[in-house]
Amino acid sequence: MSKYEYIPEPALVKGNHDFASLTKLVTDVNLRPTPKPWYAAMLLANAFLGVFLIAVGYLIWEGTGVWGLMNPVGWGWAIINFVWWVGIGHAGTLISAILFLFRQDWRTAINRFAEAMTIFAVICALMFPGIHVGRIWVIYWVFPIPNQMGMWPNFNSPLLWDVFAVSTYFTVSLLFWYVGLIPDLATLRDKATDKIRKFSYGLFALGWTGSNRAWWNYEKAYMILAGLATPLVLSVHTIVSFDFAVSMIPGWHTTIFPPYFVAGAIFSGFAMVLTLMIVARKIYGMEDIMTNDHMEKMNIIIMVTGSMVGFAYMMEFFIAWYSGVEYEKAIFILRATGPYAWAYWIMMTCNVLSPQFFWFKKLRTSVGFTFFISIVVNIGMWFERFVITVTSLANDYLPSSWDYYSPTIWDVLTYVGTFGIFFTLFLAFLRFLPMVAIAEIKAVLPQADPHNYDEETQEFHPHVVEVPQPKAETV
């Protein structure tokens, strides 16, 4: 007997499913009549959306003075929320593009879902740079558009690079999501019985027939988009980190920022996917597809990226001391002990400590605990951006100009309102589009593997792994 137990790979789809039952499970959500609780949820989301519109309306009417910005803290909740939402918007494309390139088949259960979340999160993020300028009617000046004044945005500024990076990311993510949807839209078109559904799903299915030729082209396109999306996943948050790191502000100017921001973004994105997944799979009965094994794998990713963020915090702290630069040293001590120490310790607890619980198998396979940690992580990541943005500005080089920053009610309402945008879009997605990539999940069923068919009789025999009996030790 072995000293250790061999743990075989778990099946990706639980339950006794075949192709037809999976299709039915997923498409029924879109084809059956709208359930009443959905209307209730949508109404609530719309209420928050209304809050957002009021907050933004007042902002445009009155000007950015309604926010808590002051001297010396010229960047406040707007940039924090922007970075937070963009960070969340990293998981989807990571799951669908990078995990695709790494041939991680488990991604098929959550990729559609996570990509939708990505796109909506990026929309929420884009609201903030969109509304933060005092004269919103000239927001198009952020783009380098030739004009009679000969006036251009500052190409040396990472804020402009951000405009390019985030808008490219959004475009490619949207395309990637749409390309992946095409075969499933065709499935919905074929299943739909009423004219409106048939027409609208059919319109966006682009005449998909499921022929060999269509699949061949589709897979090429998907591969190319995955290849294009992969560097974008990394570049977006890298550029966001440049917004801070190219400056000379202590606590902002540090070379580890790019990979550290990317790790943090993946960390928060996976947490958000988990928050949504745990609720959605329960409501829609998708536990056979989005299994606890998926949850465990995602928890491990959260643990790894959380530890990478912890590694970066340590490096920053160590080098601040090692550098011997007075201002660097001072800002890190001020963060931990100064006026914003409460925010700093929330960040440390939520980001570095909380994911370490996932070292225990019991905890990372517990649904309730995972749900709790997934929310804790996103609170922590919000505070990380708060700590970075506010502490470094509030306590700058001149102690005589130090001041304490507080948000106003309009900062809070704008932020809370973005959840209205997010959930309005997300609920619409759950209702009208297949939340699981049907065609892709079928490909990871054992029935899809030609090795599992007897060549002569054409009978299906699921692959059984036989664990060999260990030989006596001969080393």
Add this chain to the structure above:
Amino acid sequence: MSHKPTITDNLTFPADSKLPQILFGVGAVGIILSVIGYFVNHDQFFFSYLVSFTFFTGIALASVFMVMFHHITKSKWGTLVRRIPETFGANIWIWAIFIIPVILGMHNLYHWSHEEAVATDKILKAKSAFLNPTFFIIRQVIYFALWGFVGRKLYKASVELEKTGDWGVTTLMRKVSAPAIPLFALSIAFAGFDWLMSLDPHWFSTMFGVYFFAISFQSFWAVMILMVFFLHQKGLLTNTIGQPHIYDLGAWLFAFTIFYAYIAFSQFLLIYYANLPEETLWFYDRLEGGFQYIAYGLLIFRFAFPFLVLLNRERKHQKKVLMLVATVVLVIHYLEIYWIVMPAMHSEDAHGLDFSWIDITTFLGLGGIFFGLFFNTFKKNSMIPENDPKLEECLEKTYHQ
């Protein structure tokens, strides 16, 4: 099922091969010549030695890292070639003796090790809690104890799995790897600080640990590629390690080429952009006196060339292309470490880029021993981890256009 892949190759490295002896011979000659070099020019010897030592140690560390990741992700792509990095890792505990010259040469290498220099330097005084000879030696002992232990343990576990066919050992492998990964991340970062960053003791960069990891990892894939083709050249595993497995190695080299460029460029850009004198000085010293040619070479041969060549899918498995790219990457990897280390030596006399014959003898000396140890261990067991649960799937891999 009738699809079970069969292995037709002989799976052990020829036991009568004289390769380890030849390599040890080369190593011995190189070391003897280097010792002569020591008496000719103390400083040159220690700096040349540090370049070669970092070069080979980095490859061994990346090997163990790769093995740990392979276990923890339950990967199957690299099961066939896993014995190669495992064997590099198995010998780190012996390789540890080669840190001794670095410790002996501390006064020649590291400005911060001179008490009288620290006494008059406010900045160095402030860091002396970290940068002092005693703690430096303690850290080296900790690093090599950790690396040697984990490398050996994972090799032993893999051999045990091969001999007994006990799949439960895979659980042990994961139990060792999981906690060792964060420890490796920290120790590699701090080794980068100790060996390379503290050569310019005033300079600092939070990215430097990741940067050391990135350069070592990119060159590790180049070593893997050359190693597989070397085995093929000897007629070994020619029917076992095939196109799909070589393609994966090519893809990894491509991926880590981009990762390297990302890390190195981010570090450069952020320092360049903020333009703070205490940070830019490091790059300033490396962009003059002939060192600028290496810096431009990094851009071209470490990123642009491998990136453009390997972008095409078909080229990621072509033997000639991969061998060329891998060789170029290893040469430029050596030059990059040279470029990091050597300006520190010439900081006072400032006569710039000046290659020495001791660079070559230390490289041959350490390289001979490094690969001698490798082949000496490699021929003791099978060249692939037989009986591994993932081996069958790995053998079954096919290459799709």
